[in-house]
Amino acid sequence: NAGVTQTPKFQVLKTGQSMTLQCAQDMNHNSMYWYRQDPGMGLRLIYYSASEGTTDKGEVPNGYNVSRLNKREFSLRLESAAPSQTSVYFCASSDRLDTEAFFGQGTRLTVV
Amino acid sequence: SQQGEEDPQALSIQEGENATMNCSYKTSINNLQWYRQNSGRGLVHLILIRSNEREKHSGRLRVTLDTSKKSSSLLITASRAADTASYFCATDYKLSFGAGTTVTVRA
Numbered sequence: 001n002a003g004v005t006q007t008p009k010f011q012v013l014k015t016g017q018s019m020t021l022q023c024a025q026d027m028n029h030n031s032m033y034w035y036r037q038d039p040g041m042g043l044r045l046i047y048y049s050a051s052e053g054t055t056d057k058g059e060v061p062n063g064y065n066v067s068r069l070n071k072r073e074f075s076l077r078l079e080s081a082a083p084s085q086t087s088v089y090f091c092a093s094s095d096r097l098d099t100e101a102f103f104g105q106g107t108r109l110t111v112v
Numbered sequence: 113s114q115q116g117e118e119d120p121q122a123l124s125i126q127e128g129e130n131a132t133m134n135c136s137y138k139t140s141i142n143n144l145q146w147y148r149q150n151s152g153r154g155l156v157h158l159i160l161i162r163s164n165e166r167e168k169h170s171g172r173l174r175v176t177l178d179t180s181k182k183s184s185s186l187l188i189t190a191s192r193a194a195d196t197a198s199y200f201c202a203t204d205y206k207l208s209f210g211a212g213t214t215v216t217v218r219a
Contacts, residue, residue, distance in 0.1 A: 058206060
């Protein structure tokens with residue numbers, strides 16, 4: 001049972017480049033989330049999807065877009081990367097918004 | 113702003129001692145969860161306490177919830193080196209996390 005799988009694990013981008021972070025879960029969960037974690041800041045919610053077909057902004061959505069491709073997959077897109085988006089990105093999933101969440105191992109993104 | 117805020121930011125204790133950390137939140141909740149993060153890894157769920165519960169135990173973990181004060185505490189008893197990690201609380205409001213408490217257990 002893989003749980004929540006994020007790809008890639010590491011990425012270096014140049015300012016202005018675009019990329020998509022992929023997340024897939026195999027637990028048949030309804031809800032999925034994207035967070036970023038910066039030193040001393042804890043996890044900040046970027047976007048979440050309460051159920052297939054819905055997405056909503058979190059605390060720090062600017063500069064990002066998301067797609068809930070199907071029940072399993074929730075992708076995060078950076079259209080024009082900026083150095084301020086250098087961070088560790090975590091995807092998570094849960095059965096509902098108020099139940100135990102399972103996290104991926106993270107994507108370490110550096111924008112130079 | 114973040115829904116949950118942990119206190120203290122950092123805690124250093126001797127192996128065998130207890131560690132207590134607190135979480136304050138802002139809005140009404142149905143439940144509150146605690147998670148652990150080992151360095152560089154994803155978060156792992158520890159315990160969930162519902163708004164109608166005042167205390168909950170899981171192994172060496174004890175969680176309390178005071179909805180009138182909008183606060184929760186996590187107690188780790190008889191700490192071990194393996195408990196060295198960051199601990200986060202999260203409310204069911206968009207599963208929002210605080211900045212966490214970093215716990216270091218010294219041998």
